[in-house]
Amino acid sequence: MKVLIATQKPFAKVAVDGIKEILEGAGHEVALLEKYEGQADLLKAVADAQALIIRSDKVTPEVLAAAPQLKIVVRAGAGVDNVDLEAATKHGVVVMNTPGQNSNAVAELAVAMMIYMSRGQFTPATGTEIQGKTLGIQAFGNVGRLVGKKAEALGMKVKAIDPFLPAEKIIEGGAEPVESVEALYSGSDFVSVHIPATPQTVGSIGYDLISSMPKGATLVNTARKEVIDEAGLEKALEERQDLKYITDVAPDNYAALKEKFGVRIFATPKKMGAQTAEANINAGLAAARQIVDFFATGNTRFQVNK
Numbered sequence: 001m002k003v004l005i006a007t008q009k010p011f012a013k014v015a016v017d018g019i020k021e022i023l024e025g026a027g028h029e030v031a032l033l034e035k036y037e038g039q040a041d042l043l044k045a046v047a048d049a050q051a052l053i054i055r056s057d058k059v060t061p062e063v064l065a066a067a068p069q070l071k072i073v074v075r076a077g078a079g080v081d082n083v084d085l086e087a088a089t090k091h092g093v094v095v096m097n098t099p100g101q102n103s104n105a106v107a108e109l110a111v112a113m114m115i116y117m118s119r120g121q122f123t124p125a126t127g128t129e130i131q132g133k134t135l136g137i138q139a140f141g142n143v144g145r146l147v148g149k150k151a152e153a154l155g156m157k158v159k160a161i162d163p164f165l166p167a168e169k170i171i172e173g174g175a176e177p178v179e180s181v182e183a184l185y186s187g188s189d190f191v192s193v194h195i196p197a198t199p200q201t202v203g204s205i206g207y208d209l210i211s212s213m214p215k216g217a218t219l220v221n222t223a224r225k226e227v228i229d230e231a232g233l234e235k236a237l238e239e240r241q242d243l244k245y246i247t248d249v250a251p252d253n254y255a256a257l258k259e260k261f262g263v264r265i266f267a268t269p270k271k272m273g274a275q276t277a278e279a280n281i282n283a284g285l286a287a288a289r290q291i292v293d294f295f296a297t298g299n300t301r302f303q304v305n306k
């Protein structure tokens, strides 16, 4: 089978080499499309592919229509908001992710972001410490749980909420469950967001939640920019000179916000949560193994469009 690795933001070379070794070792052919400019390049490259490995690359109905032989797409990572799952199902294409494989990288970034903001973005101004502060984790999945463990080790008090987990599971994961998202925001010096971007969550974090945070609080977003209601965020930051926001991937109007709010806001220039050699290797190799297994045995364990 022909497997296309299509990554606008490439994997580390060591990960690409490992992916190739697994796929070619199982008799598959590998094509590589990295740092491509626009969708036209992807449309051309998928024409004869039976399998596709992507990161945040968009798999739209047009991409699926241009790939008549495609059987499987594996998103090397967690979030599948970049794949049109309904269209994939219509085309008979199995979509999988590689849950947990890049979680530690994202969790480390979330912790780093808390410290970076507490220290005024590493300016000489007197900062604050995260030890003794309360961290609220919004969604206690693979990343959220790891953030909680690391924060606890740094002396933070950790609270969490997850619509899909009962309180016992949150306690088992080492955090104190809270009864509502509102209580999480109003009771946390830091909130770390780990919800996926879905029709239910897009724009769900806005003025009311952000402005309910305690004095000096920081919102940390290593999830998706789309879950933030940017107008609400701006209003909250305008009204409350003590609030801060840090995010992995800039809001749409970042330049204007940065101008207005200075060291109270920061956005990475490119999504970098999962951009470590380890995460690239873990997620990339898992994707390759899942494809080999799918063609060899029909295993669809990580299918997300069932």
Ligand code: 3PG
Pocket (backbone or CB within 6 Å): 009, 055, 056, 057, 076, 077, 078, 079, 080, 102, 271, 272, 273, 274, 275
């Ligand atoms: C994910 O959903 O796994 C992360 O956001 C990583 O995305 P990336 O592979 O584009 O860095």
